[in-house]
Amino acid sequence: MRRLTWFNATSLTLGFAFLYLPMVILIIYSFNASRLVTVWGGFSTKWYASVFQNQAFLDAALVTLKVAMASSLAATVLGTMAAYVLVRGGRFYGRTLFSGMIYAPLVMPEVITGLSLLLLFIAIGLDRGILTIVLAHTTFSMCYVSVVVSSRLVSFDRSVEExxxxxxxxxxxxxxxxxxxxxxxxxxxGWLLALTLSLDDLVIASFVAGPSSTTLPIKIFSSVRLGVSPEINALSTILICIVTVGTITASLMSKRAVRQRQKEEQLAVQA
Structure with missing residues (x-):
């Protein structure tokens, strides 16, 4: 095992500081009593109470949650089916085109994806709203599910299935x-990845969202354009905590599933 050199330690420190130091500063200033986000005015939690009393933020959060749950579920089902066909389908007519269309959103700029979907919805006469956002998020997130599930199916022991x-x-x-x-x-x-991508999306949602279907990222972006307020810091801190708890929970569940599968395999070998 290679020892940790000073160069590697410095690189890791600078890298983590670049990634996480802004988040730490944001969390600290979310407890700032002053309305000026750059001037510390003492410790206070009043901005968290203000966030939960802001009906516009609550409505946007509800829309975001509805869209994320629906689109991630649809993307998981469709992405798993696509992965199974690509791995187990063998050679079939149109396979190259099918795989190319599945993986195209991975490299397609979000602006192009959002604009093309907007033109499609206008052409078919579909009013922009929650449904159009769900369809758009399902379109670009199912490819990520397909990649994750395909990597597992490739290493799957087919003798168990046989x-x-x-x-x-x-x-x-x-x-x-x-x-x-x-x-x-x-x-x-794959479902967690699709859920995270949907919760975080701004560019595509800004193209396909309607007046009554504003998502939380769009609401935050429109609020920041008028100036960063302490409420935005508090709301961002809440989102960071939710994502952190979800990531830790998913990691623990995954490790538990792996240990359970290893125990079952050992029992099967002993039997």
Whole structure:
């Protein structure tokens, strides 16, 4: 194992400081009693109370949560299906085009994606609202789910699935009872990634959102354009805490699932 040199330690310190020091400063100033975000006026939690009393922020947060839950669920289902077809489908007519269309949103600029979806919704006469945001977020996030699930399916031991087929399971039952539980950590990871991307999206949502479907990132961006207020710092701190708790919870669940699967494999070997 290589020792940690001073160069590596300095690089890590500067890198983490560049990434996380602004967040730390934001969290500290969210407890600032002064209305001026650059002048410390004492410790106070009044801005957190102000956030929960701001109806515009609450409405935007509700819209964001609805869109994130719906789009992440749809993206997980469609992305898992696409990954299964790409890994298990073998060679079929149009496979190159299909895989290219699945992975295109990974490299496509968000401005182009948002503008193209806006033109599509206008062409088909679909009014912009929560539905259009859900469709847009599902479109660009399902490719991330597909990548995560595909990486798990590639290393999947197909002999377990074949054994289930030999015992009388249909292809769908083998997938539901054997394959899906094994790849569940990857599916959950893809769902969390899609959920995070939806909660964080600003560019695409700004193209396809309607007047009555303002998401929280759009609301924050419009508020910041008029000047950063302590309420924005408090709201951002709340979001950071939610993301942190969700990440830690998902990591613990994933480790628990891995340990459980290892125990089951050991019991199967001993039997």
């Amino acid at each position: 054994a289930a087929r030999d015992l009388g399971c249909s292809p769908f039952e083998a997938f539901r009872l054997v394959t899906l539980p094994i790849i569940a950590p990857a599916v959950v990871s």
